[in-house]
Amino acid sequence: MSTGAKKRIMKEYAECAADTPAGMKIIFDEQNMTKWEVLLDGPDQSIYAGGHFKLEITFPNEYPFKPPVVSFKTKIYHPNVSNDDKGSMCLGLLRPDEWKPPNKVVSVLRLIQTLLIEPDIDDSIEPSIANEYKENRKEFDKNAKDWVKRYAK
Amino acid sequence: MASATDEGASHDSQAGPTSPPRRGGPGRGRGRGASRGPRTAEDQQEFPGSRGRGRGTNRGGGRGRGDRGGRGAERSSGKAPAADAEPAAPKLEAPAAAEDPDAEVCFICASPVQHTAVSPCNHRTCHICSLRLRALYKTKTCAHCRTESDHVIFTDDVVKNYEDYGAKDFFKSDDNLGIRFETTETYEDTVLLLRYNCPDADCDVACLGWPDLHRHVKTAHGKSMCDLCTRNKKVFTHEHELFTPAELGRHRKFGDDNPGAIDQSGFKGHPECGFCKERFYGDDELYTHCRDKHERCHICDRRDGGRKQQYYVDYNGLEAHFRKDHFLCPDTECLEKKFVVFDSEMDLKAHQIEVHPNGLSKDALRDARRVDMSGFQYRAPHEQERGGRRGRGREGGGRGRGRDPNAEPLPASSAQPLTRAELAYQRQMAIQSAPTATSRSFGGQLTSTPTPSEAFTARAPPNTAEPATVTASRPPAPSNGVSNTTNATNTPAAANIPRTPAEHARQLRHNAVIERAAGLLRNDQSKLGEFRNQVTAYRTSKVTATQLIDGFFSLFDTSSAELGKLVKELADIFEIPGKKDNLLKSWNDWRAINEDYPSLPGAASGLSLGGSAAHGGSRVLKLKSSTAQSSRSSVNKQASWSSSSSSNPFPALPTAASLSRIGAKPGQTPWSSSSASGSAPAARISPLPSRTSSSVALNNATKKAPARSADAFPALPAAPKPTSTIFSPGYTGAGLRRDNSGRNTPVNAWAGGAAGQSSAALPDDDAAAGLPGAKKKGNKNKKQTLFHFG
Numbered sequence: 001m002s003t004g005a006k007k008r009i010m011k012e013y014a015e016c017a018a019d020t021p022a023g024m025k026i027i028f029d030e031q032n033m034t035k036w037e038v039l040l041d042g043p044d045q046s047i048y049a050g051g052h053f054k055l056e057i058t059f060p061n062e063y064p065f066k067p068p069v070v071s072f073k074t075k076i077y078h079p080n081v082s083n084d085d086k087g088s089m090c091l092g093l094l095r096p097d098e099w100k101p102p103n104k105v106v107s108v109l110r111l112i113q114t115l116l117i118e119p120d121i122d123d124s125i126e127p128s129i130a131n132e133y134k135e136n137r138k139e140f141d142k143n144a145k146d147w148v149k150r151y152a153k
Numbered sequence: 154m155a156s157a158t159d160e161g162a163s164h165d166s167q168a169g170p171t172s173p174p175r176r177g178g179p180g181r182g183r184g185r186g187a188s189r190g191p192r193t194a195e196d197q198q199e200f201p202g203s204r205g206r207g208r209g210t211n212r213g214g215g216r217g218r219g220d221r222g223g224r225g226a227e228r229s230s231g232k233a234p235a236a237d238a239e240p241a242a243p244k245l246e247a248p249a250a251a252e253d254p255d256a257e258v259c260f261i262c263a264s265p266v267q268h269t270a271v272s273p274c275n276h277r278t279c280h281i282c283s284l285r286l287r288a289l290y291k292t293k294t295c296a297h298c299r300t301e302s303d304h305v306i307f308t309d310d311v312v313k314n315y316e317d318y319g320a321k322d323f324f325k326s327d328d329n330l331g332i333r334f335e336t337t338e339t340y341e342d343t344v345l346l347l348r349y350n351c352p353d354a355d356c357d358v359a360c361l362g363w364p365d366l367h368r369h370v371k372t373a374h375g376k377s378m379c380d381l382c383t384r385n386k387k388v389f390t391h392e393h394e395l396f397t398p399a400e401l402g403r404h405r406k407f408g409d410d411n412p413g414a415i416d417q418s419g420f421k422g423h424p425e426c427g428f429c430k431e432r433f434y435g436d437d438e439l440y441t442h443c444r445d446k447h448e449r450c451h452i453c454d455r456r457d458g459g460r461k462q463q464y465y466v467d468y469n470g471l472e473a474h475f476r477k478d479h480f481l482c483p484d485t486e487c488l489e490k491k492f493v494v495f496d497s498e499m500d501l502k503a504h505q506i507e508v509h510p511n512g513l514s515k516d517a518l519r520d521a522r523r524v525d526m527s528g529f530q531y532r533a534p535h536e537q538e539r540g541g542r543r544g545r546g547r548e549g550g551g552r553g554r555g556r557d558p559n560a561e562p563l564p565a566s567s568a569q570p571l572t573r574a575e576l577a578y579q580r581q582m583a584i585q586s587a588p589t590a591t592s593r594s595f596g597g598q599l600t601s602t603p604t605p606s607e608a609f610t611a612r613a614p615p616n617t618a619e620p621a622t623v624t625a626s627r628p629p630a631p632s633n634g635v636s637n638t639t640n641a642t643n644t645p646a647a648a649n650i651p652r653t654p655a656e657h658a659r660q661l662r663h664n665a666v667i668e669r670a671a672g673l674l675r676n677d678q679s680k681l682g683e684f685r686n687q688v689t690a691y692r693t694s695k696v697t698a699t700q701l702i703d704g705f706f707s708l709f710d711t712s713s714a715e716l717g718k719l720v721k722e723l724a725d726i727f728e729i730p731g732k733k734d735n736l737l738k739s740w741n742d743w744r745a746i747n748e749d750y751p752s753l754p755g756a757a758s759g760l761s762l763g764g765s766a767a768h769g770g771s772r773v774l775k776l777k778s779s780t781a782q783s784s785r786s787s788v789n790k791q792a793s794w795s796s797s798s799s800s801n802p803f804p805a806l807p808t809a810a811s812l813s814r815i816g817a818k819p820g821q822t823p824w825s826s827s828s829a830s831g832s833a834p835a836a837r838i839s840p841l842p843s844r845t846s847s848s849v850a851l852n853n854a855t856k857k858a859p860a861r862s863a864d865a866f867p868a869l870p871a872a873p874k875p876t877s878t879i880f881s882p883g884y885t886g887a888g889l890r891r892d893n894s895g896r897n898t899p900v901n902a903w904a905g906g907a908a909g910q911s912s913a914a915l916p917d918d919d920a921a922a923g924l925p926g927a928k929k930k931g932n933k934n935k936k937q938t939l940f941h942f943g
Contacts, residue, residue: 004262004281011263061420062387064261065290101261101282101296 005063009033012105021109034059037073038109042152046117047144048076051152055112057105067099068108077140077147079119079130091115091123257311261296268339270332272305273315274298280307284343287330289387304328307343308335350391352378364742370395377401381423385434405432428466452479452496484509489657659726666722673709673719683708688723692732698739 013028013036020026023041038055042048054073060066072078072087082088092111093103124130132140259266259279270283276297283305286292294301304326306318318333325340326333334340348359349366353374360366363383370376376395383393396404408420423432424439428447433439443449447464448471465471468491475481475494480501487493487508495501667681674680687708691701702720709716720740727733 004264007263008261011258065286065387100299101286 005059005061006033008064009059015104016106016109019106021106021113023113024109034063036105040112040116042148043113043117047141048078048116048148048152051076051148053152057108064101064103067094067096067103068105070094070108070112075147075151077129077144078116079121079124079126079133080115082125083129088125089115090125091120268307268309268342269311270305270307271313271315272300273302274300275314277311280339280343281346283307284330284332284346285387285389287332288347289389293331302331304331304333306333306335307339309339310335346389348390350389352391352393352395362742366390379404379423381405381432381434385438428464450474450479451492452494455496482508662722662726666719666726669719669722670709673715680708691736692727692729698732698735699742701736702739702743 010033013026013033016026017028023043025039027037027039029035029037036057036059038057040053040055042051042053052074053076056071056073058069058071060069070089072081072089075083075087077083080089080091089112093099094108094111119130119133121130121134129140132143257266258264259282261278261282264279264281266279268280269277270280271277272283272295274295274297276295278296282296286294286296287305293303306315306323308318318335322335323333324335324337332343334343349362351358351360351366351369351373353370353376356373358369358373360369367378367383370378374395376397378393378395379401386393394404404422406422408422423434424436425432426439426442426447429442431442433442443462443464447466448468449462449464450471453463465474472481472488472491480495480498482488482493482495482501482504484493484505493504495504670684671681674684684705687696687701687704690696691698696704705716705720709719717740720736724733724736724740727736
């Protein structure tokens with residue numbers, strides 16, 4: 001990893017630390033600054049309220065020219081998070097073809113928060129969950145809350 | 154050299170007191186602007202935007218290296234007033250304050266901006282990031298708004314808008330990268346980044362290309378660079394890492410995945426293909442390799458939804474899997490076709506009834522129609538279960554085939570593995586050939602013997618000893634009815650020789666190459682002929698691989714990516730391993746030198762002359778410190794640079810003699826024999842005009858000097874005239890040379906080759922005489938004068 005990328009990550013961390021979005025905590029390991037751990041509380045206005053989610057943000061070697069990789073380490077019932085052990089998220093500005101070098105991690109974190117409040121159904125990674133969200137919102141809410149209880153307490 | 158070093162040193166010392174060394178560039182620029190105090194200040198108050206332009210023009214000539222020392226004094230005095238005199242221009246304040254390392258950092262790389270890049274949307278980045286995107290990531294979009302822009306401007310002016318620049322504001326423009334440089338300084342700093350700089354922090358050697366750099370780090374530093382990284386990693390040359398052999402092994406296998414280490418980047422090594430034991434840069438590259446070179450079972454993929462990635466080493470491996478776990482149609486034709494395999498026994502039977510009812514005896518047919526109820530019922534409850542189905546397929550593999558046990562056993566497939574791409578190609582060809590019956594030469598489908606395009610093979614033609622058979626065994630395209638029958642009557646025996654699948658596969662590959670070449674040459678048959686000649690010349694070791702590739706560049710007017718595909722396909726059909734490897738190696742060398750780093754036009758020459766390279770020494774080290782490691786050494790090893798540039802600047806030229814002999818040996822050039830096959834008049838309607846043109850030459854040759862050997866056709870310039878730049882002087886000795894005069898070579902080789910075969914009496918052919926090249930060639934040959942095109 002080039003010095004430029006490291007500098008940039010350091011800078012971003014400084015920015016994030018100074019202005020962490022509400023309900024988030026960033027664990028930054030100077031030994032390995034390419035992997036951030038983020039502890040995220042389910043936003044109050046969302047069905048995930050009360051849950052505590054662990055996220056991992058991995059910066060690729062080519063950062064900031066390639067987007068960071070976001071994955072949920074805590075299982076979450078969400079149309080935009082893959083329902084496997086990876087818990088990966090790939091949408092909006094996180095897509096390789098939509099990522100722009102000036103984008104900041106803070107904006108990524110805010111995007112995640114927004115998505116917990118309002119999933120992006122048209123850009124879902126789990127079509128079945130997205131479908132349930134659309135067709136049977138009650139069932140979706142129930143499942144999501146259930147998962148919060150089971151995995152995110 | 155000595156003065157250059159001095160200058161570099163003085164330059165450092167100037168920058169020292171007023172600014173940190175890395176800010177040397179911009180600091181200088183601004184200082185100078187300010188030193189013209191009165192005027193600049195005036196401009197600024199009126200409209201700050203124009204300031205840059207005024208400065209730019211004023212500056213133009215005065216940028217010479219020589220007067221730098223003089224500037225120093227001027228600068229240091231000019232600096233302070235600059236800040237005082239222009240409090241109204243906050244924009245200007247920013248760069249002036251750039252002495253402070255926190256100010257004016259690039260928003261992408263978080264490093265101080267040395268020069269800015271302005272795109273038409275007026276978004277700004279530092280020139281390094283902009284160059285990185287353009288030269289390495291090959292994207293011309295703005296980092297901010299993703300607007301495509303053909304050109305950006307590299308400048309030191311931080312406020313001036315893109316549209317305020319006019320053509321005369323630029324010192325230089327590079328259309329390849331799409332960068333316009335406002336000053337010599339921005340240009341030189343950019344060029345520095347693009348050189349093959351040694352990654353060693355204390356070494357300022359710039360090499361001529363990848364091979365040269367690899368050699369340099371080996372000899373000078375005893376280290377090596379990771380080949381995969383240098384080919385794939387999108388960083389500037391000096392940002393690559395140097396490894397000792399042990400480190401390199403670890404890097405390739407494990408990456409820097411060393412928990413707790415301070416400098417790990419999450420890179421876990423280059424993944425390896427389990428079959429080939431070859432490593433690839435990343436997972437994507439490995440995937441591409443496996444997709445292209447190995448096989449996957451489409452049936453299993455469908456079942457698993459493609460989640461489990463199971464590959465088979467080649468089609469034979471896959472076929473074994475088909476036999477074992479699925480229902481493979483055992484018919485010879487289907488085995489040759491490949492991938493005729495079914496999920497269930499029922500599907501297989503349905504296929505057999507539909508496709509080869511004739512191949513089955515009545516009993517077998519009846520058998521096939523009968524559904525094996527016992528098995529069916531037994532399996533019914535488990536139909537969904539993969540395991541059950543598989544188990545049955547394995548145990549009852551023979552039974553389920555639905556073949557009459559009395560029917561003669563099917564011969565084992567001797568098919569050479571065809572990749573999917575080849576299969577697809579084969580099918581596509583079959584479709585194309587059926588309705589149109591055009592004059593294309595895909596004889597592979599229909600004839601039993603090689604078509605003329607087969608001549609373009611890597612092997613010596615099998616029948617050169619007996620011209621009679623050659624004639625017969627090389628019928629023109631099968632779609633050409635007339636010639637087909639003629640030849641068929643001549644040698645019914647030859648026509649009946651069955652083609653082995655291996656030959657068939659080879660044929661397809663040959664056709665694919667010819668097709669691609671024809672496509673690239675827009676079906677210009679004379680050029681296609683040249684292409685073949687060049688290949689033959691290479692095959693017979695008359696030219697080196699490097700020369701061949703140069704020849705291609707003069708022949709094909711196309712992108713190197715397209716040419717790369719062609720070269721790779723071509724290399725695939727060479728059955729002599731050395732030839733294949735040589736060709737690929739030369740191609741990679743060429744690419745390494747010319748493509749990986751799009752060099753700036755004039756950059757190489759400008760710098761290698763020593764003038765600007767001289768100060769490059771100190772500069773390149775500074776550049777390294779700004780983009781890579783933080784080492785601050787200012788060793789000036791000018792000598793090494795100049796020595797590397799002074800290595801043999803004259804690539805070995807092929808001797809005229811060897812060139813003129815190309816393809817001239819009787820019987821060794823496959824198409825000479827193919828043109829000899831033209832003894833049947835019908836062959837004139839041949840789909841390949843290149844052949845007809847050759848027979849024109851042949852006709853002439855026959856009339857004039859049948860016995861003349863190659864020496865009689867010295868129609869090549871005594872030494873090929875390099876009409877374009879000499880690329881890598883001195884590396885392999887052969888270097889890279891573009892040689893447009895190479896164009897002549899093949900045509901002459903044709904003539905020569907034809908002459909060799911001229912014992913066959915040929916009727917005159919008027920149809921093909923329209924080809925001016927061929928005609929002229931004949932005349933010239935008669936006079937034995939040197940002739941060369943263009």
